Amino acid sequence: MAFQTNVFRDGEWVTETVNLHAVLRSQRAGPKGPTKPDPPKPPQCGLLTRTLVETARANSILPVRLRSADRNDIAFVGDHFVQICELRKDGVLAEIVRKNDFGCRIRNACVIGSCNIPELKDEAASDLPSFPAIKFENDQADPFGFASPRPPGTSTHLPPQLLMVILESGDNVLLFVRPGADGRHKFVATQLGSPQRGPAHLGFHAAVDPSSRYMALACPTDSFVVFELESHEQLNDRYLRNEPLLPVASFRLRRVRGGYWKIFPRQPFQLLGILPNWSPVVDFTTTDDFTEWHQETQKDKAMVPWQLAKHRKPDRIFATCEGGSKGSITEYRYGLKANIALDLEYGAVMKQAWLIRFCNLPAFDGYLLLLSLPDSTAGLLLPSDFSAATVPDAGLVPYDLSSPTLALVAFGHSMTQTIDVDGEITCLSLGIDDTIWIGVRKGSQTLLAHGSLQEPFDGLQVIDLAEYVPGRVGSAAPYAPSPVEGIDSIISVRDTVLLGTRSGEVITVRKNAGSISIDCEKFGTMPASVSCSYSAGTGEPTILVCCDNNLVSISIDQHGSRRDDAARLKSKARVWPVDARNPESNPVPVQVAKAVDMPSQDGVIPILMLSGTRLLLAEMHEEPGPVHRSIPVEGSPNKILYCHFTQCLVAATNQPRGPNLVFINPDTGEDIGRPTDKNGEPQAFIAGLGKEGDRVMALAEWNYRRANNVWNFILVATRSGRLIVVTTEKEKVGVRDGNPPAIRYWTRFRKEVKEPIYSVVGYDEGLIYCAGHTIQWEVLDPNERRLKPLKSFALSSPATSLRISHNKLVALTANDSLLVLDNHETAAEETKLRHVDPWRRHGIDTIEVAGPAPLSPSPTSHNHHPPSSSPSSSSSSKPTPTTAVTSTSSSIHLVADRDRAVAGLWVPWQTRDSECEVILEAELPSSIRRFRRGRTRPLWEQRLRPPRFGRLAVTADDAEVLGVALDGGLYQFTLLGVEAWRVLKFLQNLAERVSSSSLDGGEGEEGEKGEEGEGEGLDLEPKLAYGLEMHVDGDVLRRCYEGRALERLVVRQRHVARFIELLGELDGGEHTRGLAAEGDHGRYFQVAYDMLEYYLAPAF
Structure with a gap:
């Protein structure tokens, strides 16, 4: 009896006919000669993913009065967030509050409440356009009964309007905003269930009638549900009695034949202003000196291990934002936004400044600004509206201005004390x-x-x-x-x-x-x-x-x-500090700053800053968030890199006349590139670029080495099949009147092929690129001064990413995932396929990171664990836990695909012609477009973030691994030792079993169920496996940390005991040493909160 099977031999899949009796005889025969040692097993580790920056793309913008009738609020609704802003008198949108803990994607949103709100009569809204009255069908009175605006800050009644958010899970959340105990605005949320056995995707369409007594939610096909809503008086009574709002009185399912049509308003829209929305992000880079986790491919720079590293300036993050003919480069920044309200150019260098209330003039309502100069003190009078600055008359300021002022303090009494100090x-x-x-x-x-x-x-x-x-x-x-x-x-x-x-x-x-x-x-x-x-x-x-x-x-x-x-x-x-009216302005250096006591809006703090000869007064927000900076460029950028030998950003832009390169100073945003020909004559485009309809597909640096010499080039690959080697040269200092020197660049070598070039990478004396479905190896001939072909390898789909690791080529393909090719240990013109991903992923990008040491093979087992039946399933074998120490001989390739997944592949370098092992997988809200590494943590965080709490350093110098999505979301990827993974996964499993409100401060469901049977709670135990089980969702843990929810999650005795046991395994018991296992467990919870704070600290 014989059968055919597919076998992976010599780097390729072949079909062989196998005789069953021969197989059985070979199994009974004893071993001949010494047996080969068993190969190492794949390492075991977890992956923590978390959102650093949410996408700023808004799906809908809804005017809504969520605080009171006299607050002109606007709701920006995205896929996972609701941002409330206030449109102020000067046209600036002031951020009020943000909610991003819905737990799933937002499908739709609508406003419930009175549309017949009286116009704002206060001074803050006098310049705002009036809202036209809404025509009611029966000319009925306003059902919400608002005869006049309520005083601001009223919290005993509901606001005139509420925001209904429809989630993909089928739940509906009713939102409004109230000031909290600390004075900051907070959302009040009421969660409503969807009708049982209702149509799928309910809420794809949403509409509310003008009286706000009926709401219709429809699915994409032929069904919709009409909800009858309670009156505002009933909802307000329930709110006063601290009862659930429950706005739905009844509902009815309707089925229709036909489609849904959007009915436009009777009056044309009135344009109030244009707000910038987020543009697609197709590439991003960091200013890191390295691109790999080790120093194998960058021998000209010394990568200092994290154990010996000193403080260094944090790396910066830049992304390309395609925006039609006018795109931009966006710098990712995080912190407190300070909107500049007053920018005064004084003309002289100032050492200190103070802003105090001035009461010496009865008819003057304003402030006295004292400026300490190098040899004296100056004073300026500023009216309360800061419309002008005047110099006070002589003798009007009751202070000595003849010398510099060192300090200004308001003191209630006077005293004199002389103290002698030695020193x-x-x-x-x-x-x-x-x-x-x-x-x-x-x-x-x-x-x-x-x-x-x-x-x-x-x-x-x-x-x-x-x-x-x-x-x-x-x-x-x-x-x-x-x-x-x-x-x-x-x-x-x-x-x-x-x-x-x-x-x-x-x-x-x-x-x-x-x-x-x-x-x-x-x-x-x-x-x-x-x-x-x-x-x-x-x-x-x-x-x-x-x-x-x-x-x-x-x-x-x-x-x-x-x-x-x-x-x-x-x-x-x-x-x-930012200029709200000019987001493209350069960063403001600050030498002196202090908060000032003056009236301000809720949620902001006025601060006074000195920047050289400029004096700035700004409103600093109290809550941190993204504060991105936009650098405009000519054309639409689609590729970007940070060029280390020119110390600037290099971006490929698409312009009407064809693609071009721009060299951008990251500090000033100025284009300092000067395209020329080989003779130095200025050109509009370098040779090979500027062809209409073409597009840059790849951009990379190339450090060409030969005879102990290094030449630096930039590689450009285009869709039309052009491969361009670009040379750069800095102009001499002083040519540009003291400005940073410009960079002259021109084409040194050029090669043209018939197919698009999707990716390119350079190595010592040559380069590798993928043209169409073929990978080409070429070397630079110094005598003939041209690129000469060396080897080639045919693929079934284009390679979107190329990198060199362990002297082998790692190629990520569009349809066949990761391939490892060997061209060194083969014949001169032969290339072998050594390792492949067992699953056909539609790869987008990949990055190699340091991994834990491989597991030693079991003495009773001589085989690898069998491949899973699906990419996300777990292996039947149970590996031995590994230690939280990364290995320099082991690495993991993180692969992002089009299905919003990230897989961790372990390449068995020591075993030829073998498949990669899938050791972990993760599912994300969006597909990762690009991976990058960077040492981006602020200077003050670097000392506090060495690897601890079971965290694995993903690079030799402990850099961060970041990924950006097409919608602009920025994500962080952290490797976990098994002990850390068990703790965090255990907390995540507990959090996913309770209601959303319990994570924010409500009662959890776990505490209401009581003790149950023996089998209850087994699914809470983390299962050590390969696949999705090794993924830890940092966004869920963030909600637990911010809501201080651990005490509400870990309540049962066996959960508390297991919680203490898992914490005791971290770092050899270092964090729980000396803590009592019985009695008060507050110390253990504090250890867990310290652990969450460590992992969830800002990464840039």
């Missing part, structure tokens, strides 16, 4: 209970002196900061701060003192019960200036740090929530 006084501050803090420099010592000025004066106590802040020399701890060079500024906040040093550190000093705890964090290399201000009606101060021309807002952990009760900063967020 140079660098700065001082007055704290609570008349405690004075003095920065002293004595020789090479940096001292902090403090004492109480209350009678009797007992002298000063001196603290030597060198005893608390370790130096870099001789310290084994990674990211240890450098020795303190001197104190530049001091502020006191209750029992905590913050010191800004001349070497860029911020030192936190806390006195508690006679003891002193000190912590030091690095913010930059230039002096750190710290300021503290209080606003009327707020109990918390606004603390700002200026360092390296950057502005950072920080807060202090006043309550000692951590176990060690040490002095440390609670939160830190970069502040980005």
Whole structure:
């Protein structure tokens, strides 16, 4: 008896006829000679994915009064978020509140409530266009009974309108906005179920009648449901009694023949303004020095391991946004937005500035602006509307302006105290209970002196900061701060003192019960200036740090929530001053900043900033979020890279006359590229570009090495089959009147083929590209000065990505996923296929990251685990857990496909002609368009984020792995050791079993079910396998962390016991050592919150 089977031999699949009796005889025969050692098994690890930046693309924009009748709010509804903004008098949209925890995609949204809202009568809305009245069918009175606008801030009644959000899960969420206990606006959500046995995809179409008594939700085909809504009086009564709103009184299913038609309004639309929406993102890059996880392909640069790394400037993120004839390069930024309201060019350099209320002129309503200059002090009068700045008359300012002003403090009483200090006084501050803090420099010592000025004066106590802040020399701890060079500024906040040093550190000093705890964090290399201000009606101060021309807002952990009760900063967020009317303006360097006490809108803090000779007054938002910067370019950019040898961005743009290259200064946004021919004559396009209808398909750097010399080129591949090698040269400094030197570039080599070139990569003496369905190897002949073919390999689909790893070519194809080709250990003109992905994925992009060490083969087993029956299924075998240590001899390829999935493939490099192993998979809200690595964490986060809590370093220097989607969403990918994966997956499984409201502060379902049978809860245990089970959704964990939901999730005794057991396995029990397993479990929950905070900290 014989049968045919497919066998993978010598790099290709072949069909062979196998005799069954021969197979059985070979199985009975004993081994002949020594047996080969078993190959290693695939490693085991988890993958944590989380959303860093949500897409800003809005599907619908709805005017809605969600707060009160006198607030002109607008709802921006996207796939996963609802953003409420207020349209102000000056036409600027002010962000109010955002909700992004719906748990699934938003299908549709509509406004429920009165359309007959009276026009705004206050001054803030006097310039806004009036809204036309809505015609009611029966000329009935307004069913919501609004005769006049209610006072702002009213929270005892419902707002005039509500927002109904229809989710893909079939649930409906009713939203409105109310101020919370802390004064910040928060959403109030009521979740409504959909009709049982209703039509599929209900809510694809949505409509509300003008009286808001009926709402219709329709599916895409022939069914819709009409809901009868309760009156506003009934809903308001329930709201006053703190009962669920339940706006649906009844509903009825209708079926019709035909389609749905959109009826346009009786009156034409009135254009109020044009808002920029998000454009498709097709490529992005970082300013990282490396592109791989190790240093194999970049030998000219030294990759410092993370254990020895020092503080470095964080990398920046840039993406291409296609926008028709006028596209842009977008820089991803995250932090607190500060909208500039006043930009005053003073003309002279200022050292300090203060803005105080001026009451010396009875007829003047405004402020006095004091400016400390190098040799004097100047004053300016600003009216309350900041319409103009005037110089006050002589003698009108009651202060001495003949010398520079060092400090300005409002003090309730006067006193005189003379104190002798041994050393140079660098700065001082007055704290609570008349405690004075003095920065002293004595020789090479940096001292902090403090004492109480209350009678009797007992002298000063001196603290030597060198005893608390370790130096870099001789310290084994990674990211240890450098020795303190001197104190530049001091502020006191209750029992905590913050010191800004001349070497860029911020030192936190806390006195508690006679003891002193000190912590030091690095913010930059230039002096750190710290300021503290209080606003009327707020109990918390606004603390700002200026360092390296950057502005950072920080807060202090006043309550000692951590176990060690040490002095440390609670939160830190970069502040980005922006011009709301000109989002394309260059970043503003800030040398001095402080909050000012003046009237402001809810949710913003007025701050005063100095930037060179400019004085800025801005409104700083209290909640962090994306603050992207847009760099306009000519044409529509579709490819981008950061060129390391020119230190600028290189983007390929599509213009009406054909594709072109632009060289962009990342700091100024200026195009500094100058295309020429080989003789240096200016040209509109370099040779090979500028062909109408063509398009750049690939862009890469090439470090050509020959005879110990290195030449740097840029590789450009086009759809028409052109391969262009570009040479660059910086112009001499001074040619452009002190501006950054321009970059001249021209075509050095060019090759044309008949098929599109989809990807290209360079290596030492040659380059590899994919033309059509064929991969070509070519070398550069220095004598003939042209590219000469070397090898080729035919594919069944184009290769969209090429990279070199382990001296082999890794190709990602459009239809056949990952292929590993070997052209070194074969004949001169032969290329072998060594490894393939067992699943045919439609690949988009891939990146190689460091992985854990492979598992040792089991002594009782001699085979690999069998392939899964599907890409997401688990293997029947149960691998042994691996340690949370990455291996330099093992790597994982993350592959993104068109089905919104990311797979982790392990390549068995030591076993030829074998399939890749799928060790993990993940499902994301959107398909990843590009992967990139980058050391993007802020400077102050670098010391706090070495690998711990079971996190695996994905690169040798512990960079971040980021991915961008077509809709602009930015995602982070983190590898987890098995112990960390078990903890986080266990928490995710618990969170997915409860209602959405329980994660935000409501009662969870777990606590209501009580103890059940023996089999209950088995699905909560993480199952160690290969596939989707190894994916941890960081967005679910973020909701648990922000809602402080762990205590509501882990309530049953066996869950608590398992929770404690899993935490004890982290990092060898380091985090739970000394904690009691019985009694209060608050310490264990704090460990888990610290772990979530560690993993969910901002990555850029």
